[in-house]
Amino acid sequence: MALSYKNPEFLIERDYDKCINCRVCERQCANEAHYYDEDLDKMMAIDKNCVNCHRCVTLCPTDALRIRKYPLEFKENYNWTGEMINNIYKQAETGGVLLTGMGNPTKKKIYWDHLLLNASQVTNPSIDPLREPMELKTFLGRKPERLEFDQEGNITNLPPQIELETPIMFSAMSFGSISLNACKSLARAASEMGIMYNTGEGGLHQELYQYGANTIVQVASGRFGVHQEYLDAGAAIEIKIGQGAKPGIGGHLPGEKVGEEVSRTRMIPKGTDALSPAPHHDIYSIEDLRQLIYALKEATDYEKPVSVKISAVHNVAAIASGIATAGADIIAIDGYRGGTGAAPTMIRDNVGIPIELALAAVDSRLREEGLRNQVSLVIGGSIRNSADIVKAIALGADAVYIGSAALIALGCHMCQKCYTGKCNWGIATQRPDLVKRLNPEIGTERLKNLIRGWSHEIKEMLGGMGINAIESLRGNRLMLRGIDLNEKELEILGIKHAGE
Amino acid sequence: MKKVYAREEYCLGCKLCEVYCVTSHSESKDVVKAHKMEEITPRVIVESTGEVSFALQCRHCDDAPCTKACITGALQKDPETGIVGYNQEKCVGCWTCIMTCPYGAIKRDEYGRSIISKCDLCIETGEPVCVVNCPNNALVFIDLAEKQGEGVEEQDKLVKEQGGCRD
Known part of the structure; x- marks a missing residue:
């Protein structure tokens, strides 16, 4: 192909009064956007290589760098935006599928921001979490219809x-x-904070078995790394049917990322592509799903809860009801803003529905059918702060999954280039020189701080509502009011409008 | 004594330790002025090849061979602090210390003067700036003997746990 029509996305600005030619930016950029020119005795930039990950900016000892949106405008056009035009240029050059990373960034309504929380005034007292006990403890798994006790009073x-x-x-x-x-950062933080992390479909690395009590092991369509020891290692097993960022399609880990360690952990030859099929080839119905759920329960002596993860799609409520009757102990629902290491852009930005609506619909449906106690409901897909969590729980979730937020705590700057394998922050990469940039001791501390901070904020919000246990908020939609929402949206969310 | 140990597995090879070393040993103590207006050789050396890198500074050896090799007495080991000190005024630039240093931790001045550059553990500021400013905690400032065990083997184990190399 002759001339490329692609223009830079970002502009690297360098303040030469401040630049000391230390070349830290050059050494830290895996995209090779900086170089030192000996003849000019100056640091120079190649703008088109920049992905705006901020690595150079963060490490520059003199704050000499700024990254801006490249100041190049197409003739104004509401329909044909620069992004649309550039995408076509890319595809006309390569004939490929547009790829991207992280969650759906498009301008669509974020329902969390249209929900408001309640607080106590006069008629019921609020609670100060610094003075009074506040319970956030959560149990996930099937709850029996009624409790039975033995002679000593233990639940049987x-x-x-x-x-x-x-x-x-x-x-x-x-x-x-x-x-x-x-x-390692996720596993250690989970184990030190008494929560769970999830292996995804990557198997369990030998060094991570020690964190088994805080691990949910995943079984997905490619069955990578699944064996008896793996199933025994975790505290729960999750069957992954779908992912919010790419509902209905499988996964593809390119061969160049399958090095020695990944190959051993996934049990596939080194350098081969790891392809997860779109469907589980043994699941074509709820009955088939039931077989897999019970096969996994049988394999682990009915000692571990089994979760089924689906992406939020149009018929999510009916599907969730089917999953509950199929014997799952936990249903995990991933919304359309959920992140990914790589997904086709068109799928990520156009398939699936918002998690807030999916959650409300599923919780209502399970209650109507008398199934709610049989499953715990976990939701994910862009939980951005502790208020989102409180709203999710009030809408009916038992717990939330955080992925993007956890990675941001580790240093992710949302440049959405995970699929290139050149993550400058040592997160979405297998290149040894980049991986070592993430010191798991620091990563663990940062994640623990995030969980600590959010938990404290959740307690503050609960206290404000006059509630002293997260259990009392679960499904308590009276604590929510909608703002700027129409009748239908309020009906699906099962909440009143602010002022009502 | 407390020494700086490198943890190779976390070293980015970014060389920020060198930048902050230069700044700390400058007159101005300003990162921009230190690099643009003063001529200072970093006292820490980042060794790197491919994906392996680590920062190296004077090990302040118990039996420091450089102090014995120095013909003018510019290099002396302080019996109390254990720091191998360097007196620039006395140095004549014979480079004998460079030849005797088993770690290659002594450098010639980068600006052609007859002096050397070597780590002084930032005696003036108290905490080595390379350790304080390492973005990935790849340098630690610890006293191995104080940490635990007196035996060489135990110390070796401890350094290995920290991911560093023993001097």
Whole structure:
């Protein structure tokens, strides 16, 4: 192909009064956007290589760098935006599928921001979490219709549960899509904070078996890394049917990311592409799903809860009801803003529905059918802060999964280039020189701080509502009011409008 | 004594330790002025090849061979602090210390003067700036003997746990 029509996305601005030619930016950029020109005795930039990950800006000792949106405008056109035009240029050059990383960034309504929380005034007292006990403990798993006790007063009929100190878990991110140092950070933080992390479909690296009590092991359509020891290692097993960022399609870990360690953990030859089929080839119905759920329960002596993860799609409520009757103990629903290491852009930005609506619809449906106690409901797909969590729980979730937020805590700057494998922050990469940039000791601390901070904020919000246990908020939609929402939206969310 | 140990597995090879070393040993103590207006050789050396890199500075050896080799007495080991000190005024630039240093931790001045550059553990500021400013905690400032065990083997194990190399 002759001339490329692609223009730079970002402009690297350097303040030469401040630049000391230390070349830190050059050494830190895996995209090779900086170089030192000996003849000019100056640091120079190649704008078109820049992905705006901020690595150079953050490490520059003199704050000499700024990254801006490239100041190049197409003739104004509401329909044919620059993004649309550039996408066509890209595809006309390569004939390929547009790829991207992280969650759906498009301008669509974020329902969390249209929900408002309640607080106590006069008629019921609010609670100060610094002075009074506040309970965030959460148990996930099937709850029996009624409790039975033995002579000593112990419950005898409680199905297996996962115990969480706070209703937050790290969502499924496989070793392969993220680095071992990122996995270690998540695993250690989960185990030190008394929560769970999820292996994703990447198997369990030998060094991570020690965190088994805080691990949810995933079984997905490619069955990578699944064996008896793996199933035994985790506290729960999750069958992954779908992912919010790419409902209905499978996964593809390119061969160049399948090095020695990934190959051993996934049990596939080194350098081969790891392809997860779009469907599970043994699941074509709820009955088939039931067989897999029970096969996994049988394999682990009915000692571990089994979760089924689906993406939020149009018929999510009916599907969730089917999953509950199929014997799942936990249903995890991933909304259309959920992140990914790589997905076709068109799928990520156009398939699936908002998690807030899916959650409300599923919780209502399960209640109507008398199934709600049989399953715990976990949701994910862009939980951005502690208020989102409180709203999710009031809408009916038992706990939330956080993926993007956890990666941001580790240093992710949302440049959406995970699929290139050149993550400058050592997260979405397998390149040894990049992986070592994420020191798991630092990563663990940062994740723990995030969970600690959010848990504290959740307690503050609960206290404000006059509630002293997260259990009392679960499904308590009276604590929510909508703003700027129409009748239909309020009806689906099952909430009143602000002022009502 | 407390020394700086490198943890190779976390070293980015970014060389920010060198930048902050230069700044700390400058007159101005200003990162831009130190690099643009002063001529200072970093006292820490980042060794790197491919994906392996680590920062190296004077090990302040118990039996420091450089102090014995120095013909003018510019290099002396302080019996109390254990720091191998360097007196620039006395140095004549014979480079004998460079030849005797088993770690290659002494450098010639990068600006052609007859002096050397070597780590002084930032005696003036108290905490080595390379350790304080390492973006990935790839440098630690610890006293191995104080940490635990007196035996060489135990110390070796401890350094290995920290991911560093023993001097």
